[in-house]
Amino acid sequence: MTGRTIVITSGKGGVGKTTATANIGTGLAMRGHRVVVVDTDIGLRNLDVIMGLENRIVYDLVNVIEGTCKLSQAMIGDKHDYELYLIPAAQTRDKNSITPEQLREMCAELEKEFDYVLIDCPAGIEQGFKNATAAAQEAIIVTTPEVSAIRDADRIIGLLESSGLHRPKLIINRIDPEMVRRGDMMDQKDVESLLAIEVIGLVPADEQTIVAANRGIPVVHNTKSPAGGAFLRIASRVDGEDIPLMDLEPKNGLFSRFKGMVGMNGRAYSHA
């Protein structure tokens, strides 16, 4: 078996890389695949808490690379009934503890056993970024519809291109349909025309994402939530299914705002 190794990256911090990694990974596992997610944010690990696995960590990525433990010993099985595993980052080391070649080697090992290897990349364009991107054959860039995040995404596209990672896909996260409607937030077309790469998903700003993070259960488990549904569709697209992107704009402006007021909110935004 040869799996696909995909890096999830952004340039700017805090735009949703870790959230996307946990949810796409879970989504792919829900579709019946064998999946491993790798946290390469050494020193600032977070994927473990988003997935609710922080209490099970014994070994980490640096232990594997340094040979302190076997690869299988550092893989933590997900709490749910899926073929989903996490390799956590080391918390007390720094990004120079591993090299791009070492990570590539480890992922090549994982590709033999898994359908998907997803790499959660740290923010920035330094060593951690170089490690994470060197290990992957494909890239997904996460951005928010904001000037600074898009600018950084553009730089990342350039850097990926020059390191041989062509045709990255884009996720636009934290879209506020109401702000888009008012003309106070760029929409898919705006972002697409600026960055000129293929959009693979639109994720609305959704407080359920934060509730899910509180509980350590990725929001994609709640497929009825706007963000959960969006992430599941992204997982399907990653998996090669051809489902169209739908507009996040509140369908019938006034009515959905009315629904929002009486607490039936959610459904109107739930396509992406």
Place this chain on the structure above:
Amino acid sequence: MRELLRWLFNLTGKELDQATEMLSKDTAKQRLKLVLIQDRLELAPEKLEEMKKEIWEVVSKYMVVDDDFMEFEVRRLDDLTVLVSNIEVKDLSDLTPAPST
């Protein structure tokens, strides 16, 4: 109203247009367009160098010019991005019409 605003904030007509009429997402888009052009150029200095060389070669086919540009850069001019290049012309004689036979 426009005049009052203009007077109050000492804005130019264009700034006033932007402040009062433009959607903020369009302002964002316009600003990003320019920033990205500049960022991309900075990311690809070799490309710029290559273009400079080619432009020099084309120009020197028609006139005798100095070996190097006095100025060659992409810069902002209000809300435009422009390529500014200046090169010293040493001899224009190649441009004089060929004597008719």
